[in-house]
Amino acid sequence: MRRSERFVPYRLLAPALALELVLVLGPLLVGLWYSLHNVRFFRVRGFTGLENYTRLLESEEVLNALWVTAVFAFFALFLTFILGFALAMWLERDGRFNTAMRAVVLVPYMIAMLVGSMLLKWVFSQEGGLAPMALGPVGLGEVSILGDPKLAMAALVYNAMWRDGAFAMIMLLAGLKAIPPSLHLAARVDGAGAWMRFRRITLPLMRIPILITLIRLLVHFVNILTFPLILTGGGPSGATEVVVLKVFRLGFGDHLLGQANALALMVFLANLLLVGVLLALFRRAGRI
Amino acid sequence: MHGLILRRRIGRGLVNLLIAGFALFPILWGLSSSLKPTERIVEFPPRLLPDEPTLEHYARIFQDDAAFYILNSGLVSAATVVLTLILGALGGYALARYDFRGRSLTMMATVAVMSIPIASLLVPTFTLISVLGLYDTRLGLVLLYTAYQLPAAIWMLYGYFMSLPVELENAARVDGCSPTRTLRKVVLPLSKPGLVAAALFILVFAWNDFVVAVTMTSSQEVRTFPVAIYFYLGFYGREWGPLLAASLVSIVPIIAVFVFLQRYFMSGLTGGGVKG
Numbered sequence: 001m002r003r004s005e006r007f008v009p010y011r012l013l014a015p016a017l018a019l020e021l022v023l024v025l026g027p028l029l030v031g032l033w034y035s036l037h038n039v040r041f042f043r044v045r046g047f048t049g050l051e052n053y054t055r056l057l058e059s060e061e062v063l064n065a066l067w068v069t070a071v072f073a074f075f076a077l078f079l080t081f082i083l084g085f086a087l088a089m090w091l092e093r094d095g096r097f098n099t100a101m102r103a104v105v106l107v108p109y110m111i112a113m114l115v116g117s118m119l120l121k122w123v124f125s126q127e128g129g130l131a132p133m134a135l136g137p138v139g140l141g142e143v144s145i146l147g148d149p150k151l152a153m154a155a156l157v158y159n160a161m162w163r164d165g166a167f168a169m170i171m172l173l174a175g176l177k178a179i180p181p182s183l184h185l186a187a188r189v190d191g192a193g194a195w196m197r198f199r200r201i202t203l204p205l206m207r208i209p210i211l212i213t214l215i216r217l218l219v220h221f222v223n224i225l226t227f228p229l230i231l232t233g234g235g236p237s238g239a240t241e242v243v244v245l246k247v248f249r250l251g252f253g254d255h256l257l258g259q260a261n262a263l264a265l266m267v268f269l270a271n272l273l274l275v276g277v278l279l280a281l282f283r284r285a286g287r288i
Numbered sequence: 289m290h291g292l293i294l295r296r297r298i299g300r301g302l303v304n305l306l307i308a309g310f311a312l313f314p315i316l317w318g319l320s321s322s323l324k325p326t327e328r329i330v331e332f333p334p335r336l337l338p339d340e341p342t343l344e345h346y347a348r349i350f351q352d353d354a355a356f357y358i359l360n361s362g363l364v365s366a367a368t369v370v371l372t373l374i375l376g377a378l379g380g381y382a383l384a385r386y387d388f389r390g391r392s393l394t395m396m397a398t399v400a401v402m403s404i405p406i407a408s409l410l411v412p413t414f415t416l417i418s419v420l421g422l423y424d425t426r427l428g429l430v431l432l433y434t435a436y437q438l439p440a441a442i443w444m445l446y447g448y449f450m451s452l453p454v455e456l457e458n459a460a461r462v463d464g465c466s467p468t469r470t471l472r473k474v475v476l477p478l479s480k481p482g483l484v485a486a487a488l489f490i491l492v493f494a495w496n497d498f499v500v501a502v503t504m505t506s507s508q509e510v511r512t513f514p515v516a517i518y519f520y521l522g523f524y525g526r527e528w529g530p531l532l533a534a535s536l537v538s539i540v541p542i543i544a545v546f547v548f549l550q551r552y553f554m555s556g557l558t559g560g561g562v563k564g
Contacts, residue, residue, distance in 0.1 A: 008382070008386060009383075009388040010382075010388065012378040012379060012382035012467070013382045015375050015379075016376070016378065019375065020401060023416075023432060024435055027409055027415065030419065031412025031416075042415075087307070104308050112538060113498065115535045115539060116314070118532075119315060120314050122314075123314050128330070128528070129331070129334035130317065130334055162310070162311070162314070219404075223405035223407045224407070225410075230521075244408060250411075251410070252411075252503060264409070264410070264411045268408050272404075274403075282399055
């Protein structure tokens with residue numbers, strides 16, 4: 001490299017860096033500033049220290065939101081991952097048909113989350129008639145899925161599986177492809193059955209891809225907003241009001257920008273932790 | 289023996305049918321409902337297929353300026369794609385061809401920003417965007433979308449540039465081309481598949497985005513199509529016909545792009561690096 005070119009890479013990266021600093025780091029700093037003040041409608045009234053934070057952690061609604069998020073993230077993660085893994089194994093072999101099937105499964109992932117949740121809302125809604133018709137024979141025709149706290153949560157988890165199962169599939173498929181077929185062949189010759197090969201070859205060699213998939217799904221689910229906003233509206237009575245939806249309502253509904261920013265920053269810290277784990281995994285996988 | 293193979297085939301076929309049904313049923317049901325006349329949409333028990341299909345709901349949303357919102361979405365998406373590709377190519381090229389202090393830190397930051405979900409940043413971003421005077425502008429949306437998709441674009445293009453042989457570039461440099469000229473005249477023409485993949489990825493994101501657009505804009509002039517659909521929800525209240533019609537219209541370009549260019553998406557989904 002010529003001496004005069006020492007600064008070339010920095011010059012090439014400068015515009016990107018500037019944009020990220022202003023629009024990704026900038027909000028965090030402004031948000032931090034607001035979170036330490038008493039704010040109403042952009043009027044920063046006075047420094048209050050951590051009062052916004054303590055008030056949030058004492059609020060029933062916020063604690064409920066954290067609990068709801070944990071429940072949703074747990075079930076969504078578990079079921080979406082299992083579904084994704086099953087799909088990846090089922091459609092592993094390359095071929096015209098399987099490639100087409102993968103595309104079909106990916107459709108819910110490709111369309112807008114808003115639209116997906118809207119379509120599911122229609123499927124689950126009482127007026128659509130589909131849910132009452134399906135539940136009628138078991139005597140639950142009068143049960144409103146989105147009106148019942150537990151069923152609404154189940155619907156939300158279903159939304160997660162429906163959309164993100166394909167994402168898990170693609171991530172895991174990449175890991176499956178990296179396993180040399182000769183290993184399975186050799187184990188077969190030695191008389192290992194399908195279950196044995198899955199436990200002794202697939203699972204151990206898939207450790208890093210599995211962990212990366214799990215963390216990426218978890219980050220996504222912890223920060224879920226569109227599903228509950230559209231599908232359940234957070235209801236009934238807060239049963240599906242996840243934490244980012246709470247941030248959304250505090251900020252854009254109640255205009256409490258101090259508290260909203262404080263809660264957003266707490267969520268961001270949790271994200272940072274998860275992303276840290278993800279980075280460590282990427283390092284282990286040799287991708288950074 | 290033949291019976292066994294046949295039974296297996298039928299079994300596999302059934303499972304595949306079940307999977308396809310799971311994935312596509314909500315969309316098909318929405319399509320079917322959107323083609324029914326208003327009074328038939330909520331009839332009980334529901335008919336699986338419309339007995340007298342009508343396009344009245346589609347006509348209705350286009351009377352209500354759907355075309356304008358679609359155009360708006362298209363404009364914002366296109367501008368985002370162009371800007372992100374330019375900045376992404378510059379950044380990706382720096383990472384792929386230069387060894388410099390801070391390189392691995394840049395890579396880590398790229399992956400980190402790529403992984404942080406936008407939803408948690410909405411309120412702080414809204415705060416900043418308002419302070420900057422970019423609230424309720426198309427420019428604000430384009431800049432935000434670019435900021436969110438740029439790390440992924442850098443990452444994808446970095447991966448693609450790494451796969452290209454460096455000799456051609458060296459030859460161009462010996463002939464006196466500057467680094468940016470080499471990038472423009474030699475590297476980019478060779479990188480069409482990588483650029484297409486990144487462009488599609490950005491396009492789908494920008495076209496589909498709802499949460500950023502709904503929080504960073506308010507007036508009708510800058511409204512994008514997903515936000516318009518969301519407002520139909522309130523505007524039409526319990527009228528599902530126009531709502532479902534609008535939802536399906538928004539899906540059409542995605543499906544079209546996806547069907548024809550599917551293979552480009554996979555590398556983007558896995559975050560580059562690993563082949564899918």
